[in-house]
Amino acid sequence: xxxxxxxxxxxxxxxxxxxxxxxxxxxxxxxxxxxxxxxxxxxxxxxxxxxxxxxxxxxxxxxxxxxxxxxxxxxxxxxxxxxxxxxxxxxxxxxxxxxxxxxxxxxxxxxxxxxxxxxxxxxxxxxxxxxxxxxxxxxxxxxxxxxxxxxxxxxxxxxxxxxxxxxxxxxxxxxxxxxxxxxxxxxxxxxxxxxxxxxxxxxxxxxxxxxxxxxxxxxxxxxxxxxxxxxxxxxxxxxxxxxxxxxxxxxxxxxxxxxxxxxxxxxxxxxxxxxxxxxxxxxxxxxxxxxxxxxxxxxxxxxxxxxxxxxx
Amino acid sequence: xxxxxxxxxxxxxxxxxxxxxxxxxxxxxxxxxxxxxxxxxxxxxxxxxxxxxxxxxxxxxxxxxxxxxxxxxxxxxxxxxxxxxxxxxxxxxxxxxxxxxxxxxxxxxxxxxxxxxxxxxxxxxxxxxxxxxxxxxxxxxxxxxxxxxxxxxxxxxxxxxxxxxxxxxxxxxxxxxxxxxxxxxxxxxxxxxxxxxxxxxxxxxxxxxxxxxxxxxxxxxxxxxxxxxxxxxxxxxxxxxxxxxxxxxxxxxxxxxxxxxxxxxxxxxxxxxxxxxxxxxxxxxxxxxxxxxxxxxxxxxxxxxxxxxxxx
Numbered sequence: 117x118x119x120x121x122x123x124x125x126x127x128x129x130x131x132x133x134x135x136x137x138x139x140x141x142x143x144x145x146x147x148x149x150x151x152x153x154x155x156x157x158x159x160x161x162x163x164x165x166x167x168x169x170x171x172x173x174x175x176x177x178x179x180x181x182x183x184x185x186x187x188x189x190x191x192x193x194x195x196x197x198x199x200x201x202x203x204x205x206x207x208x209x210x211x212x213x214x215x216x217x218x219x220x221x222x223x224x225x226x227x228x229x230x231x232x233x234x235x236x237x238x239x240x241x242x243x244x245x246x247x248x249x250x251x252x253x254x255x256x257x258x259x260x261x262x263x264x265x266x267x268x269x270x271x272x273x274x275x276x277x278x279x280x281x282x283x284x285x286x287x288x289x290x291x292x293x294x295x296x297x298x299x300x301x302x303x304x305x306x307x308x309x310x311x312x313x314x315x316x317x318x319x320x321x322x323x324x325x326x327x328x329x330x331x332x333x334x335x336x337x338x339x340x341x342x343x344x345x346x347x348x349x350x351x352x353x354x355x356x357x358x359x360x361x362x363x364x365x366x367x368x369x370x371x372x373x374x375x376x377x378x379x380x381x382x383x384x385x386x387x388x389x390x391x392x393x394x395x396x397x398x399x400x401x402x403x404x405x406x407x408x409x410x411x412x413x414x415x416x417x418x419x420x421x422x423x424x425x426x427x428x
Numbered sequence: 429x430x431x432x433x434x435x436x437x438x439x440x441x442x443x444x445x446x447x448x449x450x451x452x453x454x455x456x457x458x459x460x461x462x463x464x465x466x467x468x469x470x471x472x473x474x475x476x477x478x479x480x481x482x483x484x485x486x487x488x489x490x491x492x493x494x495x496x497x498x499x500x501x502x503x504x505x506x507x508x509x510x511x512x513x514x515x516x517x518x519x520x521x522x523x524x525x526x527x528x529x530x531x532x533x534x535x536x537x538x539x540x541x542x543x544x545x546x547x548x549x550x551x552x553x554x555x556x557x558x559x560x561x562x563x564x565x566x567x568x569x570x571x572x573x574x575x576x577x578x579x580x581x582x583x584x585x586x587x588x589x590x591x592x593x594x595x596x597x598x599x600x601x602x603x604x605x606x607x608x609x610x611x612x613x614x615x616x617x618x619x620x621x622x623x624x625x626x627x628x629x630x631x632x633x634x635x636x637x638x639x640x641x642x643x644x645x646x647x648x649x650x651x652x653x654x655x656x657x658x659x660x661x662x663x664x665x666x667x668x669x670x671x672x673x674x675x676x677x678x679x680x681x682x683x684x685x686x687x688x689x690x691x692x693x694x695x696x697x698x699x700x701x702x703x704x705x706x707x708x709x710x711x712x713x714x715x716x717x718x719x720x721x722x723x724x725x726x727x728x729x730x731x732x733x734x735x736x737x738x739x740x
Contacts, residue, residue: 210561213587217536217562220586224533233701240693242685242702249522249709250529273585274532275525373554381552389545390554397561 120409123159123175125150126166127184130398137398143406150174161409167194180204180412182405184396186211186263187343188422189316203422207262208404210397218341218393219267219311220274222365226309226337227253227276231363231385251275254333256307258323259314259342260286260293261428262420263394267311279303283319304331309339316343317427326351335362341393344369349380356385367393432721435471435487437462438478439496442710449710455718462486473721479506492516492724494717496708498523498575499655500734501628515734519574520716522709530653530705531579531623532586534677538621538649539565539588543675543697563587566645568619570635571626571654572598572605573740575706579623591615595631616643621651628655629739638663647674653705656681661692668697679705 122145124131131149138147147163150156155174162175165184172178181203183191188205191197228247236243253276257268260282272278272290280288281303285295294303297319304310310332314320324340325348338361340347349370355361363385369378372391380386412418422428434457436443443461450459462468467486474487477496484490493515495503500517503509540559548555565588569580572594584590584602592600593615597607606615609631616622622644626632636652636659650673652659661682667673675697681690684703692698724730734740 213562214559217540217586221533221536221540221542224529224536228529228533230533233704236702237693237700240686240688240690244702244704247526249712250525270585273582274529374552376552378552381549388549390548390556392545392556400561 119144119146120161120406121146121148121159122161122163122182122405123148123150123156124163125171126164126168130165130184134398134402138402141399141402143402145402145406145409161405163405164191167191167196169196172196172198180409180418182206182408183422184401186261187315188428189343192422192424192427199424202418203424204408204418205420205422205428206396206401206404207420208396208401210400211394212262212266214394214397215263215313215341216266216270218367218389219313219339220270222339222341222387223255223271223276223309223311223337225365225387226339226363231387249275251277253277253308254279254306255309256281256303256311257291258310258312260288261313261315264311264313267313279307301331304328306333307331307336308333309337311339312342312346314342314346315428316345319427321345322348324348324352326355329355329361332361335359337362338364338366340364341367344372349378352386353379353383356383363387365389367391431456431458432473432718433458433460433471434473434475434494434717435460435462435468436475437483438476438480442477442496446710446714450714453711453714455714457714457718457721473717475717476503479503479508481508484508484510492721492730494518494720495734496713498573499627500740501655504734504736504739511736514730515736516720516730517732517734517740518708518713518716519732520708520713522712523706524574524578526706526709527575527625527653528578528582530679530701531625531651532582534651534653534699535567535583535588535621535623535649537677537699538651538675543699561587563589565589565620566591566618567621568593568615568623569603570622570624572600573625573627576625579625591619612640613643616640619644619648621649623651624654624658626654626658627740628657631739633657634660636660636664638667641667641673644673647671649674650676650678652676653679656684661690664698665691665695668695675699677701679703 124147135147138145157176160177160179162178163182181201183205186206255271255276256279257264258281260280265288268278268280268288268291279292281294286293324346365387367389368391380388436459447459450457469488472489472491474490475494493513495517498518567583567588568591569576570593572592577600580590580592580600580603591604593606598605677699679701680703692700
């Protein structure tokens with residue numbers, strides 16, 4: 117059987133990792149690196165991360181664009197991407213599983229107030245503290261896409277009181293689901309820990325702001341694994357300073373890498389992770405891309421196609 | 429309905445917390461504090477944590493001893509406890525849930541090499557690192573009692589490759605179960621993360637030693653939430669020094685509080701928590717004790733009775 121060719125662009129740093137993964141899986145894909153200035157006729161499938169100037173003029177036979185990640189806002193903002201081509205965001209088990217790991221780990225960190233133990237250890241001080249049971253904590257997930265649903269389900273299995281919020285109505289077992297802007301206040305009321313897994317769109321930009329923080333429980337924790345643009349940095353710093361918010365884990369930032377002089381780095385209650393929450397796992401992602409290509413060639417509808425008007 | 433009276437001894441620090449919990453639950457128990465030197469005729473039920481000298485001479489009508497915690501080695505070692513009385517170890521949902529929280533949180537910590545991020549943050553350094561998917565990690569649980577089984581199940585739901593080991597054969601969904609001393613080597617072979625939740629008995633004392641560490645994967649992580657007596661401290665320090673072991677989370681110690689000059693405190697790869705992994709949750713524990721008293725009074729067999737010969 118001839119392998120299908122998949123062109124990779126805007127992800128030069130990762131090409132060798134992906135090629136090794138392709139060699140070790142049965143996905144049946146032949147990965148070819150894009151070379152600027154060269155034409156690639158006969159390539160219907162593209163996997164892309166960063167926008168690449170003048171890419172599309174050299175791909176006359178392109179039919180499907182696969183995005184390397186779940187967040188597609190940079191590609192949507194690139195006017196050079198032909199509107200007629202389907203843009204598929206990444207949904208694959210490796211990415212989902214790693215996000216579940218990350219979110220649970222960080223929620224447990226805030227739930228158990230780990231930083232108090234770290235401070236005590238640095239002083240060789242035996243300092244027990246009481247903590248509530250998981251079922252006494254209210255945890256909210258902003259965004260109930262594939263990642264948000266998986267995290268909400270897992271948090272509910274841990275017996276946290278879980279709420280979820282999304283633009284359109286969703287249903288998740290043992291999770292109180294809220295939909296639409298008019299329910300946002302009710303969703304937020306008294307949450308102890310808020311996790312943001314929203315897509316970045318004009319509607320969600322800056323949603324993590326002083327008004328939102330004021331609705332949470334006192335000294336609530338924020339986990340932002342969405343996008344840096346969701347957060348108003350100064351509002352979080354002010355809310356931490358006046359005790360309205362208690363702590364935060366931030367994985368995403370307005371500028372990445374986070375500039376060395378940003379106050380988040382050395383803030384004792386802000387835990388910075390380097391856009392590391394989750395990433396696409398090449399072996400399982402290649403299997404997923406091959407599955408979608410198979411569907412596409414058999415005339416079935418592609419899944420996870422981005423609605424560029426909606427923004428995700 | 430008359431409330432049943434439960435005498436509390438060897439847990440003076442906690443009495444008020446328990447009384448508040450009793451007032452707020454429908455367990456129907458009236459908690460009475462033991463007072464040294466006073467006799468307590470007409471009390472069939474005792475809840476106890478630390479051994480109390482001369483306690484049992486003052487309880488002529490005692491019929492059941494409930495232990496406040498899951499680990500009963502201190503009570504078993506107390507020769508003053510009448511052998512004819514059933515000793516019930518604590519099994520209740522709050523204790524189980526908190527242990528699951530703790531173990532998952534610590535396994536994720538080692539899985540994601542969190543300390544690298546902490547070190548990078550202290551230097552305002554953006555340092556991404558790669559990490560395997562959960563299903564590429566081998567995690568083992570020593571001890572498949574109530575706590576070990578709950579943790580093993582949850583780790584398997586996270587898609588870790590999970591093995592469990594116990595004295596007698598157990599069966600846990602999606603967990604490779606090993607039983608008996610002769611299978612210990614097979615169980616340990618190549619584990620990336622080992623969690624100890626064993627009871628402390630003459631057989632398990634010092635089980636976490638150089639021989640055991642040598643069977644794990646290089647730079648493996650240890651999570652000890654069993655008892656301090658399971659670990660040979662110097663063997664762990666030597667294995668960390670020569671790179672055989674990579675990191676450890678320790679919640680329990682030979683002496684507690686851990687003495688301020690113990691090398692674990694300031695070791696950069698040892699994470700000390702102050703016997704804090706889990707604790708009995710009074711509201712749910714009282715419901716459980718009331719349920720057991722009800723069973724006992726109806727002539728049914730008590731559950732979770734300690735076999736003092738076996739040691740748990």
